[in-house]
Amino acid sequence: MISGTAEKLDPGRYYTFESRLPEGVFFEIRPRNLPRNAKPVTDETSGMCIGYTVAQAPGLWQVHDIEGHFVRLEEAPLESPLIDPTDIALIAFGVFRILRTGRVLFE
Numbered sequence: 001m002i003s004g005t006a007e008k009l010d011p012g013r014y015y016t017f018e019s020r021l022p023e024g025v026f027f028e029i030r031p032r033n034l035p036r037n038a039k040p041v042t043d044e045t046s047g048m049c050i051g052y053t054v055a056q057a058p059g060l061w062q063v064h065d066i067e068g069h070f071v072r073l074e075e076a077p078l079e080s081p082l083i084d085p086t087d088i089a090l091i092a093f094g095v096f097r098i099l100r101t102g103r104v105l106f107e
Contacts, residue, residue: 031068038064 059076
């Protein structure tokens, strides 16, 4: 059971039932104002459709709630580069110090 303060803080909807539908099958009543390429988002535990996503561009999605109202834009996280420019600067500084120390030893 959810307390009254939790309901006020989180405007989400809470369902306490489980779906009797087979795995991979879900129940939805599709709103009319959704774009054609909207894909349903289903809850794994209840098997219910809890919202929709629409691919707007590669790595950018529109998120709609269960009633088809726009909620937010989501984007794919940035990937870290294989070799970071900061690493190159630190390695170059280390090589410079080694060469400078080596030159002093040979004098």
